[in-house]
Amino acid sequence: MSIRAEGVSFSYREAEQVLAGVNLAAASGEVTFILGANGSGKTTLLSCLVGVLPPESGRITVDGVPLSTLSPRTRARLIGFVPQIHTPVFAYTVWEVVMMGRAPHLPVLARPGRRDRELTAQALMAVGLWRLRDRPYTEMSGGERRLVLIARGLAQGVRYLLMDEPDAHLDPAFQHRTLTSLGDIAHAERLGILVSSHHPNNALLYADRAVILSGGTIVSDGAPNEAITPSVLRTAYGMPFELLVSGDGRRAVLPITRSSRSV
């Protein structure tokens, strides 16, 4: 059970290929991190996988079914997307924002019913926001908003949840809280979670699997400890890194700076 890209290519302009034959699979029950430099095509890849951008060539399948054969509604019941922080114009409550996740399950003329309210409540409890449900979304902190959008993805009842940089703009505690709960949810609900990130260390700490995107293709793919190496990071970011291992075996990478070289 996985969402899978096979030979996916995409370009916004001719002669400027953003994705050039990407092969990638994100399995249910796992948190997969996509790492890559700014402009390496992470967000483009996510947009293709969500079905918002059609790939130029190659194919995307969800549990074996080609994505292009699914209607927008069916697709939205299988795959959810959590955008980077956005500020809505209107002051919807947290409850109302999360409830919007039920849209693909409701007939066009219907309004949410009891079952939708139950699932919305469950999603809010899963991310620990139940007590804040009547607060205006616009008045929440960036970290809390991220959790609200994750809850909306959960209320959507999807099998795969794709997220654009869920760890951006968050303090270390909120990053820890968000990424830990993502792992818990993925493992407990058999949900496949695919996130883009600029933090190799978060991938090392919280991912079940890491892929590194560079030059339009995947240059490394596997368990985080194996996929994230100084040489791969050098390829991806164009600068040197060193690997540190803590007393209990956890790994982290640090950029090599002038001072560290001289020591």
Next chain:
Amino acid sequence: MSKGNGAVWGGLLFLLGALALASLFIGRFRIGFFSGISSLFSGADPILRAVILRVRLPRILAAGCIGANLGVSGAVFQGIFRNPLVDSRILGVSSGAAFGAALALLLSHGPVGVEISAFGFSLLAMGVVIFVGERFGASILVLVVTGVLTSAFFNALLGLIKYVADPLDQLPAITYWLLGGLSGVRFGGLWPLFVITGLGLPFFLLIRWRLNLLTLDAAEGAALGVAVKRFRLAAIGVGTLLVAASVSVSGIIGWVGLIVPHAARALVGPDHARLIPASLLLGAMTLLALDDISRTAISAEIPLGILAGLIGVPAFLFLFMRVLRARGGWR
């Protein structure tokens, strides 16, 4: 959360009903409550009966429909454009109607011709926006730019008509129409308004929860399974029809479509499941009240467009300051 705001809805419905009933007895021609009621059933006073049934009743129904249409379409347009300062004028519909009416007046058509021409040209304005939106992706930028251009073009045409119109009779008629009003309204010319209102308002009431999704970023809406472009254009189409049918009867009435959704949001919150019915009821009440004032305040009728600005703008400022004080921001 959908709270049981029974008191709010009951209050709004009661106020609207009371206002509509009272409006039957408000006007330069004095009608006592009991003599009015009894004349309806006995037929003893045919003049009284005629004033109530043929003059006041169509006017009240028109005011109610037009106010509801402007309120609901204002709320819908503010959602689509994700901009609380927008109303139906953003798409050039009113400018199209204004040009159509002015053209018909220049060609010395009667009220029916004016209504048809205003309606036709506002649909033409809408057609331009929907045509461009359909071909180029219906992004907010595409829609706003096309709407502003359409509006500017029809305003230029309107200027041309004013320039060539006879300054003794045609120009005042055009000016009077542009200021808006319901004084000449009779049942005969109202059927298009009633039919379009009867189809358009239920459409928005039925899809009202889903309108929330239109206020999201396009890619976000698409990821929630919404066919964003089709939904946007459909909502714009129906919203525009409501406005076109309204302004072709009443002339241009600004501010109602802008202010009513804000008042409704202050009352019931931004969730369209509640915002749409609240905008409907408040819009109908607002225009009924404005029309009552328009026909009683002084011995001549005050044009509705002027009243909407004179009363609507200070009312909006008051609401604005109250919300700023209570919430520390305007949302």
